[in-house]
Amino acid sequence: MFPDLRKEDYRVTSEEDRKYNCIAHAADRSDVPWWPVEEGTDGGFWPAGVPREETLDAFVLAYGTQGYVPCDSADVEPGCEKIALYVNADGTPSHAAKQTSSGAWSSKLGNWEDIEHKTLANLEASPGGAAGYGKVARILKRRRPGTIEMEAVKLFEMGELEAERSGAGRLYLEFLRCPALSAGLYELAAGAEDAQRPHAEDEVYYIVRGRASFKGGGQERSVGPGSVIFVKAGEEHRFLDITEDLAALVFFAPAEGTTQSTV
Amino acid sequence: MKSLLPGTELPPSQIEQEFHQLAELWRTETGMHSSISKQVQHPAYRQIIDMGEKALPLILRELRERPAHWFSALRAIAKESPVPEGDRTNFEKTKAAWLRWGKDRGLID
Numbered sequence: 287m288f289p290d291l292r293k294e295d296y297r298v299t300s301e302e303d304r305k306y307n308c309i310a311h312a313a314d315r316s317d318v319p320w321w322p323v324e325e326g327t328d329g330g331f332w333p334a335g336v337p338r339e340e341t342l343d344a345f346v347l348a349y350g351t352q353g354y355v356p357c358d359s360a361d362v363e364p365g366c367e368k369i370a371l372y373v374n375a376d377g378t379p380s381h382a383a384k385q386t387s388s389g390a391w392s393s394k395l396g397n398w399e400d401i402e403h404k405t406l407a408n409l410e411a412s413p414g415g416a417a418g419y420g421k422v423a424r425i426l427k428r429r430r431p432g433t434i435e436m437e438a439v440k441l442f443e444m445g446e447l448e449a450e451r452s453g454a455g456r457l458y459l460e461f462l463r464c465p466a467l468s469a470g471l472y473e474l475a476a477g478a479e480d481a482q483r484p485h486a487e488d489e490v491y492y493i494v495r496g497r498a499s500f501k502g503g504g505q506e507r508s509v510g511p512g513s514v515i516f517v518k519a520g521e522e523h524r525f526l527d528i529t530e531d532l533a534a535l536v537f538f539a540p541a542e543g544t545t546q547s548t549v
Numbered sequence: 550m551k552s553l554l555p556g557t558e559l560p561p562s563q564i565e566q567e568f569h570q571l572a573e574l575w576r577t578e579t580g581m582h583s584s585i586s587k588q589v590q591h592p593a594y595r596q597i598i599d600m601g602e603k604a605l606p607l608i609l610r611e612l613r614e615r616p617a618h619w620f621s622a623l624r625a626i627a628k629e630s631p632v633p634e635g636d637r638t639n640f641e642k643t644k645a646a647w648l649r650w651g652k653d654r655g656l657i658d
Contacts, residue, residue, distance in 0.1 A: 317641070
């Protein structure tokens with residue numbers, strides 16, 4: 287099944303359990319499988335707002351809701367947690383493994399047991415294409431929950447956040463995450479359409495710059511620098527008629543994606 | 550959908566045997582995959598769906614005894630879902646809703 291997995295390379299760490307899968311396991315969830323299933327599917331979860339596509343980018347975004355960002359190295363970094371994403375030969379995601387504090391990797395083998403394996407290569411396919419989970423295509427990392435106390439104070443500069451968001455090529459950059467709160471920078475160019483969907487957490491927007499209308503809660507109002515907007519979890523809302531490039535700080539409570547809901 | 554009358558009789562033994570063979574094949578061949586898409590598109594899973602309402606009691610018993618993603622098959626056959634929207638992202642709550650649904654219709658004990 288796994289050409290590079292020998293007996294001495296792994297140990298089984300759980301019973302077989304089909305209630306969750308490797309993608310959920312890497313996100314520390316064991317109550318439901320994570321997969322980009324059609325919205326409303328019975329017994330499946332995919333984070334709200336993430337494209338329901340079997341692509342590497344969508345899976346990176348899914349883990350982004352848990353505070354993970356891409357990184358270059360699979361080496362152990364103190365205070366950090368890492369996930370490795372495997373893809374099949376056709377580029378579709380096949381597996382996720384989570385690094386343990388010792389530098390080994392924890393994987394749920396599909397519907398089977400969880401195992402701890404020494405290397406990422408243990409679960410890769412052979413060069414000839416035999417079985418396995420293809421190859422590792424992306425490493426993600428986040429600060430280990432609980433280590434936030436190590437940085438009781440963090441200072442952010444808007445200019446740096448804007449540059450990081452722009453460099454990441456995404457409309458939304460999460461820059462802070464702790465269990466009770468996450469915060470990010472959301473930017474939309476003048477004339478752009480805001481395609482966001484309701485979140486499962488309460489939200490507050492603070493408009494840093496730009497001008498637009500905001501529609502939600504049965505009302506539509508002009509917003510600009512200094513506007514503060516509260517949106518209850520699950521409430522439909524969006525920016526409309528963006529006449530000047532819009533930048534908004536967004537605060538989620540609890541942290542975005544930590545409330546499992548299909549809203 | 551045809552009515553699922555309380556007290557629906559168990560399917561003949563050959564249907565039960567065919568179901569168990571297909572279910573075992575599905576479990577074996579999708580075991581290492583995390584993809585729900587791969588699981589529900591597996592030929593054995595599709596054949597079970599094609600068995601129609603006769604498969605419902607068998608699927609529900611299988612779900613109760615060896616929990617797995619049988620929800621898509623149940624929904625495809627029953628053409629409805631008894632799972633409250635807020636419970637769909639929890640496996641145990643989803644399973645409980647379907648088992649309750651089966652009991653209410655006399656499909657399982």
